[in-house]
Amino acid sequence: LTLAGFYRPSDKNVNLRARLDRFGLGFASPFLTGVLSDFTGAISGDIVASGPLDRIRLSGERTRADSLGFLVNFTKVKYIVDGPINIDDKSITFSRAKVFDKYGHSGIATGGLLHEGFKNMRLDLRISLDDMLALNTASRDNDSFYGKAFATGSVRISGPFDNLQYGRYADIPMGEFWSRSKKPGFCGQAGNARFAAYVGHVWGRKVIATESF
Numbered sequence: 001l002t003l004a005g006f007y008r009p010s011d012k013n014v015n016l017r018a019r020l021d022r023f024g025l026g027f028a029s030p031f032l033t034g035v036l037s038d039f040t041g042a043i044s045g046d047i048v049a050s051g052p053l054d055r056i057r058l059s060g061e062r063t064r065a066d067s068l069g070f071l072v073n074f075t076k077v078k079y080i081v082d083g084p085i086n087i088d089d090k091s092i093t094f095s096r097a098k099v100f101d102k103y104g105h106s107g108i109a110t111g112g113l114l115h116e117g118f119k120n121m122r123l124d125l126r127i128s129l130d131d132m133l134a135l136n137t138a139s140r141d142n143d144s145f146y147g148k149a150f151a152t153g154s155v156r157i158s159g160p161f162d163n164l165q166y167g168r169y170a171d172i173p174m175g176e177f178w179s180r181s182k183k184p185g186f187c188g189q190a191g192n193a194r195f196a197a198y199v200g201h202v203w204g205r206k207v208i209a210t211e212s213f
Contacts, residue, residue: 005049014056018047022066035157035164038078041068047087055117060087065097072155076136078102079127081109090115094125101133105150123164127155 001023005016022042045063049056063085071078083097093112100106108128115121134151159165 012053013051014053015050016048018049020044020047020063025068035073036070037073038071039069041080042066043068043085045085057089058087060085060092063087065094072157075134076138076141077133079109083109085112089117099127099132103133105132106130107132120160122158122160124158125156129153129155 001021002019003016004019005014007014007016020043022044024042025039042065043063044066046061047063048059048061051057065081065083065085068081069078078101080100081094081097082100084095085097086093086095091112091114093114094109097109098106099109107130109125110128111124111126113121114124129151131150131152133148134153134155135147135149137146137148139146157164
């Protein structure tokens with residue numbers, strides 16, 4: 001990280017240029033606890049900040065994600081993003097950046113951080129999946145329902161940092177799911193056979209087979 005520019009105390013104006021050379025984003029972890037974790041990779045490029053402190057204008061020049069990785073805690077899937085980042089007064093966002101899972105399957109990432117002068121910050125991140133890993137949980141993560149699935153569709157993480165929401169809309173072409181019934185025969189449990197059959201259908205089409213032991 002290299003900084004150049006000035007701060008003028010008389011009118012509290014700044015004009016700064018930050019040059020990022022594979023700048024890590026580990027500092028973001030505390031803000032996204034509970035939804036995203038395990039940040040790896042970096043950001044490179046120039047960020048320019050100018051104007052009065054209470055109305056700083058931001059812009060980015062040749063700013064991009066360099067193998068920027070993060071784990072979605074709910075699904076235990078890690079994604080790696082490579083591509084351009086747009087920076088302006090109200091947002092820091094991906095612009096159709098390439099996103100990969102650990103198997104090299106790719107998708108597209110759009111959106112990111114929205115803010116009002118770095119107040120009322122919120123996330124609106126969308127990932128379009130193309131036969132990508134969408135679920136990678138084990139029994140220790142959720143002993144009622146767990147497994148591995150590859151999906152085509154979209155994932156969206158949105159909301160203020162203290163109330164982030166995770167949603168997905170996906171067709172599941174291939175997957176393996178395991179479930180346990182704590183109360184045999186009880187329909188409310190994820191281990192119920194009807195539940196297993198339900199998650200094996202998407203838009204009325206049977207996409208996986210089920211078997212019991």
